[in-house]
Amino acid sequence: MAYEIPVTQARAELADLINRVVYGGERVVVTRHGKPLVALVSAADLERLDALDEAADEHVVRSVSTVRDAASAPRERQRFGIAAEHRSPGAS
Structure with a gap:
């Protein structure tokens, strides 16, 4: 689970949040009005x-390339x- 923090608080603590992410391995979600931003x-x-x-x-490209007419x-x-x-070019 990620650590959540309001955007106003995140502004004031940005350096600390960066350290938590880089050195503490945490993930931080910045929110506004309780919604993730x-x-x-x-x-x-x-x-x-x-x-x-x-x-x-x-995977999508491989899947699409195997679709046949x-x-x-x-x-x-x-x-x-x-x-x-519709007929593909070269089809008889």
């Missing part, structure tokens, strides 16, 4: 978050009044 995390935590984002992006079933074309279908 920002989080202070160490540079190492940020690198881990960035690596997770990149891994998730790669599927021809519409004749009954569905008739049912929905579809008169044409």
Whole structure:
């Protein structure tokens, strides 16, 4: 669980909060009216978050690249009044 602090108090204690994050390994959530605004995390935590984002992006790209075209079933074309279908370039 992260340490929460109001933004007005965080302004006054910024140097101390930075030390808590860097040397104490804490995560600090700065709030306004009780709602989270920002989080202070160490540079190492940020690198881990960035690596997770990149891994998730790669997974999405792999998933999308494996999607294949599927021809519409004749009954569905008739049912929905579809008169044409998309064909990839080079498809016969």
